[in-house]
Amino acid sequence: MIDTHVHFWNFDPVRDGWISEDMNAIRKDFAPKNLIRVYSELQISGCIAVQASQSEEENEFLLTLAEQNDIIKGIVGWIDLKNPNLTGRLNYWNNFKKIKGWRHVLQAESSEFILDPNFISGIKQLEDYGYTYDLLCYHNQLTDIIKMVDQIPDQPFVLDHCGKPDIKNKDLKAWSENIKTLAQNPNVLCKVSGLLAEADWKNWKETEIFNCFDVIFENFGTKRVMYGSDWPVMLISRPYQDWFYLVNKYVARFSDEEKKLIFSDNAKAFYNI
Template identity: 30%
Template sequence: MDAHHHLWDLDDGYTWLDDPALAPIRRTFGPADLRPELAAAGVARTVLVEGGLCALSETPVLLRHALDTPEIAGVVAWADPSDPPLEYYRGLPGAGYLVGLRAQVQAEPAGYLDAAEVRAGLRAIGAAGLAFDLVVRPDQLRECARLAADLPEVRFVLDHLGKPPLRSGSPQPWRDDLGLLARCPNVTAKLSGLVTEAEWSSWTVSDLRPYVRAAIDLFGPERLMFGSDWPVCLLAASYRRVLETVVELLQDLLQDTERAAVFGGTAAAVYQLDTGGTGVESPLMNT
């Protein structure tokens, strides 16, 4: 299972892709592009994550993709955590596929997650049975740790291991701050997005190894999940190479049952997915 990928239509916006460095992925990516990649890599199910549009209009599109694409088991949609649109999302076609919410917290100033209105919204998200994905900068990890400790009833998922400093090759203070977050049992993390935190044209498996090992040491395999971050990963590697890289990194570090958790079990549990091919019965539908 791939716990983290995106789809987007440039006609809808996605102005963050206007950065000249992102020209290789500045095009529309839909299910017809995704499905051959999954088949070639042997990936059976996926979690579709909001793509940075930061608009309510994106969610009906993502849910429609889930309805029409058997491989998509769940959707993590965008929402402003200070005012989560739970009632609106509940009424959308395909709402049963909604398993989590995410905001671009990485773009927010320090202290954003400490705000009372944000925390109130996150409590509502947790009460609706949904997870909340944290896409954050390394300097926000301590803030995330405070949040998770104060809201133990909410399931948090750390995207991209908190974007470790692979280009500098210096894992501190990222590792210590990640350790603070890992102490919270309501937090899991994704082995995703690492190749684009490294040097796009010259990264090696060895560059990633210390950071993946740190994640395993701190979270354990039962709290980690694989994510491709496709098509963003195409800036640095193909879908297949990303998957093969994580397989290689885990080969000597984990047992078979532990790797099974990373490659599906953790995501199925955290996002409460039905892995039988019929989508999910989202907790949101029962609140």
């Protein structure tokens, strides 16, 4: 089994300002060694390490961790897709085969950024290298994401955290409609990850999470969904095992072959691991 979404960091209160005071559980360092015991317990063989800082130094940091820890099977790094010398930077990073794709924290950006022709042009270059692209956005940005993705039909995309639905306020109508539209693009996959952070951290109900899963699986199907934890961010709500068992409870309705797609095969094919 592959966990397609984890982060590692040496906590810096300035750089990691998004980790607010009420997220005290994750205001500290997180390294691969912190995952080994739980992965062994749950028989998870490895993970995809996803960028948490927007600098090329983050790529170096994750590559160093990957050299030292076999559980890191691939890296989703960061690169400036608007860089006039993007080709040069892509050529450089293409030497490091553990880097499978790229991500920008679009949830912090405006419509103008997401739909900037220079940004879209940058994503279009990724196909030449076989790179994937992780889409990180809030539910209210999905209309812009759809417009952007429609312009790049051959680029492999994956939607992180189901597009961050507004579970806490129980407002899923527009999100559900946009997920249906986005999923009509066969080049877009979805990670079932990160939903605990979008709910009431301590008081969410199983049905609230499963309602979101219903929408995702109805539209993406088992061939375009992959398991992810969003560790350690999800620790603001529950221990790792709670999320893993919650996903397993939901997917119990599927065949063994479909479960293998969700927990392993889709990730291996998408990230080429």
